[in-house]
Amino acid sequence: MSDGELETYSLVELAVDRLRRDILSGRTDPGERLVEEQLTRRLGISRAPLREAMRLLAEQGLVEHIPRRGARVATLSDSDVRELYEVRDVLERHAVSTMPPAPDLARLRVALDTIRKATEADDRLELANAHRRFHAEVVALSGNRQLTGLYESILVRIQLYMAVNMRREAETAAPADGVVRHERLFAAIESDDHSEILAVLGAHGARTYLS
Structure with missing residues (x-):
């Protein structure tokens, strides 16, 4: 893994950790939209590591991707x-x-x-x-x-x-x-x-x- 790949991976880990804490602490509500522009500014990262972090969180069942509407915190019936x-x-x-x-x-x-x-x-x-x-x-x-x-x-x-x-x-x-x-x-x-x-x-x- 090159230095650039390692740096990107570290940013993904950072985003996963921060967003996961927000979701599991109740700081963000189920169904709340996760807006890329806001999150990249808040986390200080680019879109690529953020999108990979969102993909990983979706695999964990914490984030949902809605067609044509973007991502949101997962909801449970x-x-x-x-x-x-x-x-x-x-x-x-x-x-x-x-x-x-x-x-x-x-x-x-x-x-x-x-x-x-x-x-x-x-x-x-x-x-x-x-x-x-x-x-x-x-x-x-x-x-x-x-x-x-x-x-x-x-x-x-x-x-x-x-x-x-x-x-x-x-x-x-x-x-x-x-x-x-x-x-x-x-x-x-x-x-x-x-x-x-x-x-x-x-x-x-x-x-x-x-x-």
Whole structure:
């Protein structure tokens, strides 16, 4: 890869990271138009890396390209959300059923500690990201990388939905509730009892948010 290609790739990464944060934090609303001229000025990049970044975000399900109307933040219907949660549940149950005995919980423990720190800092975006990482680490315990990758893509789209509700969630849920739920799930996994893990997952919040 030449220096010019490397520089372009770095600009693409920058744009993906900035736009992804805007979308998943709720700073940009679902359906909001993503205007190239505005974004190139704000991000300080040309159209080529921006368009590549938008393509990658579209692959992640965060951006939609509308014929003759340009790009916009992806939208999710009620049925989309319901189906995503159904797929999430199926993948989680399969992962639990294939977990080896006494798995290494080091990465899961780190993810739980990140949830605690994000809660203390009252960083809602980092907390949502930490929840996603924790659940991805749960599924990763199955040892199935393809399953884990598919599961993570589902979680990102659910987080897009959750971003719309971040303010309402902040008003209705105590910050420590999420920590307690994930500590309970960690303890179930540590017990190495698959039926207990599934029971805790089933009671893991109302599943209205990525929690």
